[in-house]
Amino acid sequence: MQQARSMVSRLSSRLQALASAPCRSLSCAQTKIFGCDRVKLMESLVVGDIAELKPNQGTLSLFTSEAGGILDDLIVTSASEGHLYVVSNAGCREKDLTLMQDKVRELQNKGSDVALEVMDNALLALQGPTAAQVLQAGVADDLRKLPFMTSAVMEVFGVSGCRVTRCGYTGEDGVEISVPAAEAVRLAAALLKNPEVKLAGLAARDSLRLEAGLCLYGNDIDEHTTPVEGSLSWTLGKRRRAAMDFPGASVIVPQLKSKAQRRRVGLMCDGAPVRAQSPILSPEGTVIGAVTSGCPSPCLKKNVAMGYVPYEYSRPGTPLLVEVRRKQQPAVVSKMPFVSTNYYILK
Numbered sequence: 001m002q003q004a005r006s007m008v009s010r011l012s013s014r015l016q017a018l019a020s021a022p023c024r025s026l027s028c029a030q031t032k033i034f035g036c037d038r039v040k041l042m043e044s045l046v047v048g049d050i051a052e053l054k055p056n057q058g059t060l061s062l063f064t065s066e067a068g069g070i071l072d073d074l075i076v077t078s079a080s081e082g083h084l085y086v087v088s089n090a091g092c093r094e095k096d097l098t099l100m101q102d103k104v105r106e107l108q109n110k111g112s113d114v115a116l117e118v119m120d121n122a123l124l125a126l127q128g129p130t131a132a133q134v135l136q137a138g139v140a141d142d143l144r145k146l147p148f149m150t151s152a153v154m155e156v157f158g159v160s161g162c163r164v165t166r167c168g169y170t171g172e173d174g175v176e177i178s179v180p181a182a183e184a185v186r187l188a189a190a191l192l193k194n195p196e197v198k199l200a201g202l203a204a205r206d207s208l209r210l211e212a213g214l215c216l217y218g219n220d221i222d223e224h225t226t227p228v229e230g231s232l233s234w235t236l237g238k239r240r241r242a243a244m245d246f247p248g249a250s251v252i253v254p255q256l257k258s259k260a261q262r263r264r265v266g267l268m269c270d271g272a273p274v275r276a277q278s279p280i281l282s283p284e285g286t287v288i289g290a291v292t293s294g295c296p297s298p299c300l301k302k303n304v305a306m307g308y309v310p311y312e313y314s315r316p317g318t319p320l321l322v323e324v325r326r327k328q329q330p331a332v333v334s335k336m337p338f339v340s341t342n343y344y345i346l347k
Contacts, residue, residue, distance in 0.1 A: 029093040030121050033084040035114035047246045049237025053078035058149045068251030069223035122184035127174030130196045148343040157190035159183045171212025171341040213336025220292040228255035231264045263314040266336040269303040271329035281321040299339045
């Protein structure tokens, strides 16, 4: 399992083909927001408290619609260089860029000082217990001073202009490296020279993020899911809740007190592996929801899944049933993460 968790993620096994393919095709959307009103712009689109971020600190946040649905999840970092560094999902690239660009034009027309730059960078994720040790050999900065969800610009194995962020979507310690697209293959090759590093595709990453209870946009959350329904209420900034000044606040904030009708829950399942779209049933056999992600857990040697059920069935320990290949199997609502996370936190 250690080798599986020490990996370059988001980079497929087709490394040779990558030399002739656009590196950005494997990259998340990366943008920079400039200007005195950059926080105003971002807070007009997301639910998080961007103003409270310290220099080089980042936070997971959500683009939301006026109907309260999640348009995408993203990471926003307040870069010490005087801009916001934004990373969102590659699958939502065009939608997210249109959303931000339209808002930039709207605010500019009202006299706001704000601008957007689309970065021509790839994103490599080095994840696992030895990730920092591997990377330390190629950087001058002391990575012991870079805790979870903070970042710094540095030279990495001879490639200048990289932004290294202590984060990742595996539940393990690790970093995501924003690298100029033209240098992505060279940097990946340099990392792979260390025998601790193994290539891993999205299927391996998917099992890790599921063990960590992390959502996959388009599967576990989408524009028809609110943050409260998705068990992501923690992304709502306290100040933002009080002000109710983010898109969809009139729908989302009342759900915090009245309890959303459905909730995303974790499931431990017996029998065959449970996959997305499998029905979730009450103990009496009535369909009450559906699985959104599921796989065998490499760490637990059990089947894990997540899905949506009515609020009254969301309490951990609640016995349920899931249907796999037209057969009913026992399942139990479980706390997430299924496997404890190992993020690097300074004490």
